[in-house]
Amino acid sequence: MAKSFTVEQVAQHNKPDDCYIIIDGKVYDITDFQKHHPGGKKILLKVAGQDASEQFAQFHNKGSVMQMWGSKLYVGDIASAQPTETAVSSATSHLHAKETKSSDPAVYRGQFGEQVPFGDPAWYQNWASPYYNESHRRLRAVMREFVDHEVMPFCHEWDEAQNVPASLFKRFAEVGILGAIIGCPWPTEYCPYPPPANISPEEWDPFHELVVTDELARVGSIGVLWAVVSGVRIGLPPILHFGSEELKRRVVPKVLGGEKRICLGITEPSAGSDVSGLVTEAVKSPDGTHYIVNGEKKWITNGVFADYFTVACRTGGKGHGGVSMIVVERTEGVTTKRMKCTGVWPSGTTYITFEDVKVPVANLIGKEHEGFKYTMYNFNHERLGICQNAVRFARVCLEESIKYGSKRRTFGKRLVDHPVIRAKLAHMARQIESTQRWVEDVTYQTKILPKEEQDKFLGGSIALLKAQCTVTFEFCVREAIQIFGGLGYTRGGQGEKIERLARDVKAYTIPGGSEEIMLDQGIKMALRQASKQGAKL
Numbered sequence: 001m002a003k004s005f006t007v008e009q010v011a012q013h014n015k016p017d018d019c020y021i022i023i024d025g026k027v028y029d030i031t032d033f034q035k036h037h038p039g040g041k042k043i044l045l046k047v048a049g050q051d052a053s054e055q056f057a058q059f060h061n062k063g064s065v066m067q068m069w070g071s072k073l074y075v076g077d078i079a080s081a082q083p084t085e086t087a088v089s090s091a092t093s094h095l096h097a098k099e100t101k102s103s104d105p106a107v108y109r110g111q112f113g114e115q116v117p118f119g120d121p122a123w124y125q126n127w128a129s130p131y132y133n134e135s136h137r138r139l140r141a142v143m144r145e146f147v148d149h150e151v152m153p154f155c156h157e158w159d160e161a162q163n164v165p166a167s168l169f170k171r172f173a174e175v176g177i178l179g180a181i182i183g184c185p186w187p188t189e190y191c192p193y194p195p196p197a198n199i200s201p202e203e204w205d206p207f208h209e210l211v212v213t214d215e216l217a218r219v220g221s222i223g224v225l226w227a228v229v230s231g232v233r234i235g236l237p238p239i240l241h242f243g244s245e246e247l248k249r250r251v252v253p254k255v256l257g258g259e260k261r262i263c264l265g266i267t268e269p270s271a272g273s274d275v276s277g278l279v280t281e282a283v284k285s286p287d288g289t290h291y292i293v294n295g296e297k298k299w300i301t302n303g304v305f306a307d308y309f310t311v312a313c314r315t316g317g318k319g320h321g322g323v324s325m326i327v328v329e330r331t332e333g334v335t336t337k338r339m340k341c342t343g344v345w346p347s348g349t350t351y352i353t354f355e356d357v358k359v360p361v362a363n364l365i366g367k368e369h370e371g372f373k374y375t376m377y378n379f380n381h382e383r384l385g386i387c388q389n390a391v392r393f394a395r396v397c398l399e400e401s402i403k404y405g406s407k408r409r410t411f412g413k414r415l416v417d418h419p420v421i422r423a424k425l426a427h428m429a430r431q432i433e434s435t436q437r438w439v440e441d442v443t444y445q446t447k448i449l450p451k452e453e454q455d456k457f458l459g460g461s462i463a464l465l466k467a468q469c470t471v472t473f474e475f476c477v478r479e480a481i482q483i484f485g486g487l488g489y490t491r492g493g494q495g496e497k498i499e500r501l502a503r504d505v506k507a508y509t510i511p512g513g514s515e516e517i518m519l520d521q522g523i524k525m526a527l528r529q530a531s532k533q534g535a536k537l
């Protein structure tokens with residue numbers, strides 16, 4: 001049981017060698033911590049033995065600092081302390097979500113989260129939505145708990161270390177997140193873990209995947225997310241959808257079980273969004289048992305950690321028709337070198353060389369020369385995932401800006417009381433909210449349309465949506481830096497997420513189809529579709 005203190009008792013601990021402070025009704029022993037305090041020792045001594053809640057709120061990102069330090073320094077509570085309103089609401093608001101009954105059971109209204117304006121999607125903030133039901137709400141709560149306790153507090157540390165612990169990959173698998181992010185239906189036969197939140201595999205739908213993707217992005221680190229989910233999300237689907245039964249059984253359970261890691265190798269030093277130009281070659285050995293793979297792949301996410309490489313290779317002539325997909329296992333002749341990039345540090349962006357690598361023909365995915373089709377098959381899913389993440393990253397920028405702007409004062413007023421700052425917040429909010437609605441609408445199409453129709457109708461819209469999401473994200477991160485000032489270009493501390501996202505954002509506007517190509521493709525596809533449907537152009 002926690003020890004109880006009176007304010008007078010805490011006041012006795014007011015010396016450098018015996019120093020307590022009170023924050024939000026809790027008592028912390030900071031005697032040893034003082035010398036490690038990033039803000040300095042003296043500033044803590046000024047409040048030794050006192051209630052320092054206000055000062056603490058002024059200089060820190062409350063949630064993440066207490067998540068890291070709280071339990072190490074906590075020694076008890078103030079006797080009759082009524083926890084402050086904010087402490088209560090942030091700790092328990094998701095547990096006491098207010099629900100409003102509608103006459104239509106499919107329409108949900110209710111509250112979840114901290115209720116920072118626009119800090120969460122509208123269906124968390126009492127807006128009615130036809131897309132989500134009780135299972136999505138359960139999933140949201142499970143994901144929030146997991147992210148808040150096992151991922152978010154460590155992102156800065158992992159970003160600086162340019163790596164995440166290997167155990168994190170296993171944890172994501174156990175929670176069901178690896179199975180959750182590779183698209184519907186749930187891969188029951190090949191996934192050792194069930195969906196999160198006791199959702200049945202049959203019930204699993206694209207909005208469950210959206211909730212997982214969205215909640216994960218609250219960490220405000222593309223690098224940490226990509227370190228764990230990116231290789232799986234893009235490297236595994238070609239095997240899952242087109243691999244032989246033997247290949248699927250050999251590879252998929254190990255990856256979804258968090259034992260082996262995988263990456264997708266398409267881009268090369270001279271071929272990016274233009275996949276048909278790739279030159280890495282796979283030549284069959286004279287006895288027909290192996291392919292001999294030679295070539296280079298560049299900017300390959302997770303390459304440095306990967307055990308399996310899903311590689312697009314040239315097995316035939318020029319252009320799309322000569323491309324095959326092959327699973328290369330880490331073996332002699334495979335070399336991976338970490339690249340130095342602007343952001344996404346923990347995700348292991350890699351330069352790969354294949355030098356006379358012998359790959360059994362059983363590792364061919366599907367049929368020879370059909371690799372381009374397999375690559376395209378998952379592009380819509382991959383891009384929609386990027387969109388769902390990007391809109392949450394933009395939201396993180398807005399949420400952090402509103403929280404910081406509500407406590408930081410300049411010229412005698414809070415930042416949010418300056419019209420020029422409110423205008424920035426308004427422009428962020430209007431873009432995020434409209435983009436989110438488009439994301440949900442497209443996600444709904446993926447729920448109800450058969451896959452062939454999705455491929456026919458949605459490619460152009462998803463391309464435009466990717467541009468919309470990444471432009472919104474880039475705009476919001478820029479505005480958030482302006483609001484945070486110096487803290488927005490300082491690594492760690494209150495502007496931690498903003499500074500990191502500013503480094504990471506380019507990894508969203510360039511890969512997965514650059515903004516320019518997405519815009520062009522979106523219109524080209526819309527025109528093609530329109531003329532097929534007899535539009536009067």
Ligand code: HEM
Binds near residue numbers: 043060073493
């Ligand atoms: C349990 C008590 C405390 C802990 C665990 C703590 C922890 C930290 C940490 C981790 C930082 C680095 C920046 C960040 O991550 O936000 C920091 C910075 C700082 N802290 Fe504390 N702190 C505590 C109490 C206080 C108090 C009571 C004050 C003021 C009276 C204070 C003033 C500062 C200042 C001025 C900075 C530098 C902020 C900046 O770089 O802008 N801290 N603290």
